[in-house]
Amino acid sequence: MLHADYQKMSYSASIITPDGFDFELVYHPIPSSTPPQPVVRRHNDHHMADITLSAQATQFLCAGTAASISSFLYNPLDCLRIRWQVAPNAVTDTSGGLLRYGSHIVRSEGLVSGLWRPGLAANVSGMFLSAAIRFSSYEHVRDGLITRYDGDDDDNDDGSSGSSKHGGHMVAAGLVCGAFAYFVTAPLHLLKTLRQAEKGRPGMDVWGIMSEANNVIKGTAPVSLRGALFTAGQMIGYDGLKTAAKARGFEDGPYLHLLSSVAASFGASFLSAPADLLVARYMSMATKGDRLLVCVKEIYDERGIKGFWRGWSISFLRLTPVMITYSTLYEQFRYKMGLGYLN
Numbered sequence: 081m082l083h084a085d086y087q088k089m090s091y092s093a094s095i096i097t098p099d100g101f102d103f104e105l106v107y108h109p110i111p112s113s114t115p116p117q118p119v120v121r122r123h124n125d126h127h128m129a130d131i132t133l134s135a136q137a138t139q140f141l142c143a144g145t146a147a148s149i150s151s152f153l154y155n156p157l158d159c160l161r162i163r164w165q166v167a168p169n170a171v172t173d174t175s176g177g178l179l180r181y182g183s184h185i186v187r188s189e190g191l192v193s194g195l196w197r198p199g200l201a202a203n204v205s206g207m208f209l210s211a212a213i214r215f216s217s218y219e220h221v222r223d224g225l226i227t228r229y230d231g232d233d234d235d236n237d238d239g240s241s242g243s244s245k246h247g248g249h250m251v252a253a254g255l256v257c258g259a260f261a262y263f264v265t266a267p268l269h270l271l272k273t274l275r276q277a278e279k280g281r282p283g284m285d286v287w288g289i290m291s292e293a294n295n296v297i298k299g300t301a302p303v304s305l306r307g308a309l310f311t312a313g314q315m316i317g318y319d320g321l322k323t324a325a326k327a328r329g330f331e332d333g334p335y336l337h338l339l340s341s342v343a344a345s346f347g348a349s350f351l352s353a354p355a356d357l358l359v360a361r362y363m364s365m366a367t368k369g370d371r372l373l374v375c376v377k378e379i380y381d382e383r384g385i386k387g388f389w390r391g392w393s394i395s396f397l398r399l400t401p402v403m404i405t406y407s408t409l410y411e412q413f414r415y416k417m418g419l420g421y422l423n
Contacts, residue, residue: 206265226245
């Protein structure tokens, strides 16, 4: 049963479980400047308990859910990028360019088997946790940096931390939140990368690599670096463009979210490209005794400094629809849950 009082902007829904318990989800505004809070009530023999989700917990769920949906939809593009990056130069399938390589995979292996299924479970679960951690902590870290180093405790009307917010705060907060989130979820990201690279190098022993703790520990460093650079680029693109546009009178809404998503895609893909390639190459190396510096030297010897941005174009093309989907869902989830748009 769903009840909505549109004049008071309160919502409720009752759910009866198979074991006889009656749950009621109530969503109502608190009479202050605080956004409305979701409350879960459990009814059983006229006893009721309220569970109120904090703003940070709500952000955690909104970000994780949005990331899961977007990573599920666009896993084929991620798999194509990884397979392109780890493919040996001698492989003739790569000589005709990325699109020809992708079409060859689809014709010979099928879309699902060749590009969609590899690494899907690890990708969805890893991105859920990673995005949830990053976006539930980003605003707190950014605003904490503003308060600590600029001494500005005044808030804007929209709840953001004053006019002193600038790109340095966004980059620093992105680096901190991204490094921590990807450090925690590194095993899932490594497993995802190995599963996708395995399709291009069938002789790879994925579980043999993952079973050696030393390999996971070594792989954590480039994954964390990649996460830090990725999130810094994402935030300076998304938060930076939103802040600049709003300061010039643009309305915070879906159109601004779309434009900011493209900027976020460019920043994230460009900054994280070297670490992204390093993760893919290192985890797919045949001899796991090789060090990261050996992998770096191999990339440089092959193509020079520009070799570290191999696959950057597909990263940008892949990330743009991902960012648009993720950011739109995340912003709408936040809005519907009473948190408002990202400030």
